[in-house]
Amino acid sequence: MEKTKPGTDTPPTAHAEEAVATALATDPEALARSYGPSGLRGLLQSGFVVRCAIFAAMGGFLFGYDQGVISITLTMDHFVETFPRIDGKTDPSAGFWKGLMTAMLQLGALLGAAQAGYLADKLSRKYAMFVGFLWFLVGSAIQTGSIRYAMLVVGRTIGGIGIGTLSMTAPLYISEISPPNVRGALLVLEEWSIVFGIVVAFYITYGTRFIAGEWSWRLPFLLQIVPALVLIAFIQRLPFTPRWLAAQGRDKEEALETLVRLRRLPETDERVIAEWIEVRAEAAVQKEVQAERHPNLVNNSSLSASVKLELASWIDNFRKKSYKRTMVGMGLMLFQQLVGINAMIYYGPSFFESLGLDYEMQLNMSGVMNILQLVGVTPAILLMDRVGRRPLLIWGSASMVACHVIVAAIIGTYTGRWEDHKGAAWCGVAFIFVYMVAFGLTWGPVAWAMPSELFSSTLRAKGVSLSTCSNWFNNFIIGLITPPLVQHSAYGAFVFFAVFSFLSGVWTWFVVPETTGRTLEDMDEIWGDDLGRQDKERTTSVVLKLERELAVTRGTVIPEKP
The missing domain is CATH 1.20.1250.20 (MFS general substrate transporter like domains)
Structure with missing residues (x-):
């Protein structure tokens, strides 16, 4: 039976466990190895995270679908009859109008991606995805009901805003919920989902082209609404990401509870503690650096200061x-x-x-x-x-x-x-x-x-x-x-x-x-700067501070470290 220190309920081994967690929190490669194998074996051990990632990657599927659906649709007689501007037989500028109609999805996506970072920080990653699904739903409905060229272009632009929002927030969500050992594999899932969406849309339009009448092209546009509705209905079940919770100051309980849920491990596990410390440290460092770079804007709560701070962060x-x-x-x-x-x-x-x-x-x-x-x-x-x-x-x-x-x-x-x-x-x-x-x-x-x-x-x-x-x-x-x-x-x-x-x-x-x-220091050497080293030093300092706070909370005495 282990003896506890006088006046505490925590055994002496708590100090050692927290020291191990601190070492893992400051060494991303060691933390990744501690979670086990990468690749397929690692994915099989992370079932809940994989399911959440697949749900988020459906944003990529919708993007791929909206890309793929246009390929055969542009060749359908009923579609060309409805929108004669893209008919090269009747309009010598058909190539331009066809390109503009196709490209407006991407222009809308550019607008969506540009504002997605702000939404992801303010609303959370999952609710930013929710906004993206809503944009996509409205755009798909307009495309389905289009009766004029201008209406179709507007529908594709609005749908594109949703696609752009999802293209930014879905990978961010996946990266922030994933264990470090399978993060790369899960991020590739986004690209795979895009290509899979292209294939599905292509073969749906391949089949609907045999429908007599305008539903040959309206039905493929309508069908893309179905997965969007499913995603909107079930998005509430997704957990918030621990990093977003930490950035909102909800790091002490909610972030830890979310990590426990995602990793399917007890909150006393050294790997969970290490990740918890690491996400809290990163959030603290972000605030510290922002205050250092833009002190006049950070301490100002006005709307104009918030806008200027957002622009300064991009610059x-x-x-x-x-x-x-x-x-x-x-x-x-x-x-x-x-x-x-x-x-x-x-x-x-x-x-x-x-x-x-x-x-x-x-x-x-x-x-x-x-x-x-x-x-x-x-x-x-x-x-x-x-x-x-x-x-x-x-x-x-x-x-x-x-x-x-x-x-x-x-x-x-x-x-x-x-x-x-x-x-x-x-x-x-x-x-x-x-x-x-x-x-x-x-x-x-x-x-x-x-x-x-x-x-x-x-x-x-x-x-x-x-x-x-x-x-x-x-x-x-x-x-x-x-x-x-x-x-x-x-x-x-x-x-x-x-x-x-x-x-x-x-x-x-x-x-x-x-x-x-490559480590942060390796990347500094490549770029000829010291941004990675500075971030790592700040993070290490904050990690040690958080370790001491955790030790005090649990009743363990940890000496100051130089």
Whole structure:
């Protein structure tokens, strides 16, 4: 039987347990190892968190669905009859109007992503997702009932605001509830859900195109409302994230109770204590740094001061010590779009038409193409941590350059003579398929996963938001320019994507660092600053302070540490 110290009910081993928890709280790698294996085995041991993550990742599914639904819809006769502006036979500017209608989803998503960080901080991560689902619901209803081109554009813009909100808040929610050993794998789930949504939407529209009348295109828009309603109905069951609770000052009881619920471990477990201390320390450091950078705004409760503080927090990512990290995060999303992936998703049938395929085969090959992207994304869950982010990006760029160049050469050589060169056409199709697998394995998941690893803790939220906004802005540009580009020269479109695929590889080689297994100090050395070291020193200091507070609460005497 252990003896307790005089005047306390806590055994001497409490000090040792808290010391272990403190060591884990200041060493993220050790904390991740303490939770067990990563990958599939780690996911099987985290059932409740996985279920919550799947629910949150449904935001990605809705985004993918709304992307995929437009591909076949644009080719439906009843859809073109309802919106004659996109009919190239009657309107010479149809390419522009088709691109604008498609791209307004991305413009709305840019607006949604820009305000999502504020909502996530003020309302909580899960209620910010709730707002995103509401925007999406309204936008989907307007798209379903559209009778004019302008109404359809408004519906896609409003739905896009919801998609953009979800694209920012869902990964944030997943990262904050996940055990550190499976956080990377669960974040890839978001990209997988996007691609899965694209595949589901494609095959739903593939089937509804046989419906006689306008429900051939209205029904796919209506069906996307169903998962949104389910998510709205059940979102209350999701737990708040411990980090948000800590940031709101609800860190002493609610944050700990939430961690116990998420980890399915007792509150005395050293790993739970370590995470609890770590999230409380990060929240305290965030407030400390903000007060240091903007003392006049933090202590002012007026509305104008709150607005100025929000703007100043965004500007912090472009200051001398942090702009390099921001540029890399935004650059990853820039190149992810300019290598042509969403052009393929939105306008797949048009690209296959340029290879001489008939209408039915255009649709069939577009479906296979989307499935192959899903095939590529799936093993990325395991490869990102084993192979590393940077090698995947470089090999992905090289593969995509080769594919685009070969397809461009085939189209440039045999256009107008496909009946005599069907083998060349199918060779082009094959290399489009290779491109989809290569992208799904590399630039698809890596560009979404890396931004959160580039920034120090005090800049991470806004840094990831800026990277996401970059994705949506460039996605908007691609959606806008691709139809007229393909309409005038499919060969030129593939050359355009080949050039940017090549530039993405060169840029990665010279600019993008490897983040796998890197500590904060390692990242400081790469960027030539000391933001990570400063954050770690502040965090360590706060962790030790919290450890002493915890010891006093539990009746354990812990000596001051130098």
